[in-house]
Amino acid sequence: MKDTKKIAVIGLGYVGLPLARLFSTRFPVVGFDINSARVKELMSGMDSTLEVEDKVLQASLKNENSDDKGLYCSADLDDIKDCNYYIITVPTPVDKNNRPDLTPLYKSSETVAKVLSKGDIVVYESTVYPGVTEDECVPVLEKFSGLKFNEDFFVGYSPERINPGDKEHTVEKILKVTAGSTPEIGEQVNNLYAEVITAGTHLAPTIKVAEAAKVIENSQRDINIAFVNELAKIFNMMGIDTQDVLEAAGTKWNFLPFKPGLVGGHCIGVDPYYLAQKAQEIGYHPEIILAGRRMNDSMGQYVASELVKLMLQNDIKVKASKILILGITFKENCPDVRNTKVVDVIKSLKEYGVDITIFDPLANPAEVKHEYGLNTVKDLPNGKFDAILLTVAHREFLELDLEDLKQPNSVVYDVKGVLGDKCDKKL
Numbered sequence: 477m478k479d480t481k482k483i484a485v486i487g488l489g490y491v492g493l494p495l496a497r498l499f500s501t502r503f504p505v506v507g508f509d510i511n512s513a514r515v516k517e518l519m520s521g522m523d524s525t526l527e528v529e530d531k532v533l534q535a536s537l538k539n540e541n542s543d544d545k546g547l548y549c550s551a552d553l554d555d556i557k558d559c560n561y562y563i564i565t566v567p568t569p570v571d572k573n574n575r576p577d578l579t580p581l582y583k584s585s586e587t588v589a590k591v592l593s594k595g596d597i598v599v600y601e602s603t604v605y606p607g608v609t610e611d612e613c614v615p616v617l618e619k620f621s622g623l624k625f626n627e628d629f630f631v632g633y634s635p636e637r638i639n640p641g642d643k644e645h646t647v648e649k650i651l652k653v654t655a656g657s658t659p660e661i662g663e664q665v666n667n668l669y670a671e672v673i674t675a676g677t678h679l680a681p682t683i684k685v686a687e688a689a690k691v692i693e694n695s696q697r698d699i700n701i702a703f704v705n706e707l708a709k710i711f712n713m714m715g716i717d718t719q720d721v722l723e724a725a726g727t728k729w730n731f732l733p734f735k736p737g738l739v740g741g742h743c744i745g746v747d748p749y750y751l752a753q754k755a756q757e758i759g760y761h762p763e764i765i766l767a768g769r770r771m772n773d774s775m776g777q778y779v780a781s782e783l784v785k786l787m788l789q790n791d792i793k794v795k796a797s798k799i800l801i802l803g804i805t806f807k808e809n810c811p812d813v814r815n816t817k818v819v820d821v822i823k824s825l826k827e828y829g830v831d832i833t834i835f836d837p838l839a840n841p842a843e844v845k846h847e848y849g850l851n852t853v854k855d856l857p858n859g860k861f862d863a864i865l866l867t868v869a870h871r872e873f874l875e876l877d878l879e880d881l882k883q884p885n886s887v888v889y890d891v892k893g894v895l896g897d898k899c900d901k902k903l
Contacts, residue, residue: 776820803868
């Protein structure tokens, strides 16, 4: 290994940018992304994902030719050819049939392989099923670099633990799992992250162990949320307030504080399919994992039907009624709309012939239109609505005066349980 560490972070999204910024406080870092518009935005000192504050980003940026610590962002492959650590942070989505799509990993591995030199280390942060790093990514690195694994170059794995929109549990404050393709490389990768992760690190014995640990983190959350979603359906039929039940049960010291809701995004709503796919490949049918996915994937349609029932109970004519949807991102205080399950609610509601207005001050209307073909507004619309459906608990929504938006017999349905007595019904 070269004495001087120079890091390339491949992919400057919700995971890559905060990590690149953090490493740049100690090392020279090049953030690489194939999206030139994203690179230009970042080099101007602005981050549309809101994960890194503009003033923090601006203080981190450095000149292209500087060897000092700091961050330089680029879409030019030549700018990362002299790095010796390559950290790949691209997304790992599923296709329309919920099968893992490793295309971003293959392409980013091919990109890195073109500039790989002897002694370099490639670290993957993308969430995958056990075996992907060594069985899928390494052959790509070997093929396009002409170098031999664990002789000429090495790999590591350190699963991302970014929580989008969370300004308290930032990347350096979350303990980091690390692993390497040899014991020695594991130590090197662990020491690299230990330089910047103040919460500490955990060196796993193998890359497969680290991969498995990550994929079960989100699978566990998915299953627990599915359980309380099922409880919400049961208690709703019994006329019991689910939030009241959870609050009472939560007085026990070891009760897990999960809440019902729409489970989307690019982690919890996706990662269980990666583990399920691998399980099926080796001959095991995962019952609990897939049952949890089915429950959570059904919640959009359930929320829509519950809202329609509430409208009918209030003598509101459903067809051609005006409905205001508050929020379309996959979670609160975050502009990310990838795999948002709010679109499932909207799709189901449209089957009733309603007129829907989607208000989200954080979501990019052009991105929503491109991804889902839906029109959204960033400013509070004028007019009165027959029904108001809060699907995302953005801070801005908590301060809204809903009375100004309601008809005399309007209904308010609160999926997130944050509106208190301002709503007619909660999930």
